[in-house]
Amino acid sequence: MSVFSNWTIGRRLLAGFGLSALTLVVVAVVSYRNAGLLIENDSLVDHSHEVRLALENLLSEVTDSETGSRGYVITGDDSYLEPHTSALGAISNTLADLRKLTAEDPEQQRRIAAMSTEVDAKLADDKQHIDLRRSEGFDAAAKAVATNVGKANMDKLRAIVAGADQQERNLLRQRTEEAQASASMTQLIILLGGLLGTGAVCLIGWLITRSLANQIGSAVGQVRSSSTELQSAANQQASGAKEQATAMAEISTTISELLASSRQIAESAQRVAHSAEETANAARTGHGTVDMTNDSISGIRRQVDQIVSHMLELGKKSQEIGAVLDIVSELAEQTNILAINATIEAAGAGEAGKRFAVVAEEIRNLADRVGGSTKEVRGLIEDVRGAVNTTVMATETGSKAVDAGSRQFGDLASAFKAIANLVTTTTEAAREIELSTKQQSTAVEQVNVAVANVTQASVETETSAGQTLQTVSQMVSLSKDLLRIIQPHMAA
Amino acid sequence: MTGAPASLADRVSELRSAFDRAFAAPLRTETTTKIDLVAIRVGSESCAIRLAEIRSLFADSAITRIPGGNTALLGIANSRGELVPAYRLRTLLGLSGTGDSRWLVIAAAAPVAFACEAFEGHLRASAESILPRQSSGRMHEFATEFVRSGDVVRPIIALSSVIAALGTMPDAAASMVTQE
Known part of the structure; x- marks a missing residue:
């Protein structure tokens, strides 16, 4: 206290507000870092959701292709081929998106490669069915469908997609936990920093007030007598x-x-x-x-x-x-x-x-x-x-x-x-x-x-x-x- | 300085003319009775003596002092071959004064000389102008009359009374005078 009492008012205020500012800076830095982690985690969550959506879209597009192929097989009407035609372009785009979204995950790349194989096989099977219906008629086509090659491709594809989705859900769960931990840490730091800053400000304010009251009062008294x-x-x-x-x-x-x-x-x-x-x-x-x-x-x-x-x-x-x-x-x-x-x-x-x-x-x-x-x-x-x-x-x-x-x-x-x-x-x-x-x-x-x-x-x-x-x-x-x-x- | 010579010349001219007139004028005869007086000064007093009482008048005559107790007696003087006693007149009259008594008046009544201090002139007065004198003291014994000449009043000393008074003095000279 004797050292503190020898400090000037500016130094005391600088020390007090500096300590408060340091506390705020620590809180801010930690909060900023945790917020950045949260934002990054949220981005990763979004990324996982995009991957899962792409996986769902891939399954849906493959299903649309199968649905168009089977409708044409059944009806022989070309208008039923429109879902199949639309799915062909979308599937390639979806696969490209999946490769791009999971570019940093080798396991998912490997699954996407397997998905692509299975998708290509399924699309080739559907094309075969359509070609058979168009060239040989319904029966040949129905017979080819009845071979369950396509179903087996779809099952494999669903299994691969499920695996990929499961990995993404694991990532989501892991990132959610990290986000919660980071948020909890942020809350704790904000709380402790706030309490610490408030305490420090109060303490410094009390000390400054008391010392300034004494010294300034004495000085003001001297100023008053000197003024007189x-x-x-x-x-x-x-x-x-x-x-x-x-x-x-x-x-x-x-x-x-x-x-x-x-x-x-x-x-x-x-x-x-x-x-x-x-x-x-x-x-x-x-x-x-x-x-x-x-x-x-x-x-x-x-x-x-x-x-x-x-x-x-x-x-x-x-x-x-x-x-x-x-x-x-x-x-x-x-x-x-x-x-x-x-x-x-x-x-x-x-x-x-x-x-x-x-x-x-x-x-x-x-x-x-x-x-x-x-x-x-x-x-x-x-x-x-x-x-x-x-x-x-x-x-x-x-x-x-x-x-x-x-x-x-x-x-x-x-x-x-x-x-x-x-x-x-x-x-x-x-x-x-x-x-x-x-x-x-x-x-x-x-x-x-x-x-x-x-x-x-x-x-x-x-x-x-x-x-x-x-x-x-x-x-x-x-x-x-x-x-x-x-x-x-x-x-x- | 220019006025004085002219004045002296006038005075000389006046004297010359007066002298000439004295010889040119005819002899005058006295119609009125005049009394001749000799004006003298005795001590500090101006006096007069009748000319008839005077035998002669001298000045600066030699006086031989003689021993004696009379303080008025100056000595013996020579008057035309005659020895006369000389008295100081102011002492006899009891008058005060100083100075040399160089004038000798020889009395006609007796061979006595009276020395006085000054001869002041010759007066000719009428009998009416001589008046009796009212005074007291020793001077009155010898001057019972006075004459006025101008502004000066002069007592007239009667030498006969003075000579008479000398007869009473116990002095050799005085006795000599009385014997004669």
Whole structure:
């Protein structure tokens, strides 16, 4: 049973139905063989009946020949010869049939040969009688008949025919017994084969049913639990496929935007490369301009030095003017003091000093005005000196700025060279970026196509998942039904 | 820069014409009574002194310092061959201020010099424009009147009262002044 339990269902069914088929084949073969024997035996029986019929016909034809001969002998009427005439042809045919029917039986051939001799003798006797009646009349003929030669021939013929018939009857009896034995054997085989086949089918059916019920029930149970799990998985797969389809749609949109961005980047990189080339040209031009500007700055530096020198000289002159102005101011002050003192003296002189007082006042007024103008001039000179100092300081600052500018322009020239080199590098980088971005755009397009395909696949997966879910649900229901059919107690 | 020379030229032209007018105009006679004042600056205060109280005015005269405990006494100055004591006027008046007192005012009433910080001009005011001054403190002892010149109000320092106050000071120079 352990070997049987390891067999597959197909092997079990093949073994069961094969055993049943083998039983049926054995029964069929045996029945076919016995049926063939029966048919052959029946054919032989028919053959024996044909032989016996031919023997009877031979005796009857010989009797007809004798009857016609004797009627003609008695009546002399030729019309009585018709049975005799008819029997002559039939007898030869009958003998030929007998020889043919008993061709395989030497004993019967020998009897037929004896029959033929006796028949020929009888026919010769009848012919003699007819000839005698026709030639010598009734009496001669009656006399010849009365010799009993013909009777003796007929008796011998009947004896030979009886022997042949007896042999045929023996054969019939023997074949009947063989047919009955064969039929009995056939019935027995059919019965036993039927019983054996039925038992085998029942046994195999029971075994297959029991094992299949157990195994299929277990398998169906597993299928049901697996279907349930698969149903859950299909649900998750359906929801996952839906989310995936949504995500892929979003990804497709994002990639489309990314593609647009890549194209914009490519265009921007192209513009950057173009701008970088223009910048490189401008940098080279700027480098020449910087050299020219550096020369100009050197000229400005010399001019500024001259301005500083002139302004310092101007400041010195202003100081000298201030010194002169101090003298003028002091003179004006002294003049004013003299005028004041003159006024005092004039007042002390009384009436005689009044005219002098007037003159002294005029002098004092003039000194006041000169003093005021001197103050104004001093203020102006101070302004000039302040302006000169401011200008000198500004010029010196400017000179320093020019120096710094000159150095910075040197640095600027170096920077321009570096910028030109960097711009060349930038141009190459921008071109590489442009090329890379174009390649990236192409790749992104391919990715977009792939994502579109994946999106379509996701949608199809979603549809498939739905169909799978439906199929799994049907499978669960089907497994329940199947389990209910196979193991009703477990189906509940 | 173009305006300044023109302005200076105008000023010079104005000065020249004023100088010429002074000699071309006829002698005028005073019809109204005017009081002559000398405008000075004492410390940071603008003041005035009647011209009648002044004998002379000098600037940057040499002052020989002499030992003594009077903080107002700067030393001895030479006024036309006469030695006079020189006092710092702002110290005497109790005014605050800094700077060099390079101007010497010689009083007419006594041979005393008062040093002030600046000589600001000659004023000629009518008697009506001199008004009594209402104030308190030490300054009021020496300036009981004031005169207005333009926007500036100047107390009129009475040198006689200052000289009188010097007589009460226990100082050698002051005693020298009082003896004379």
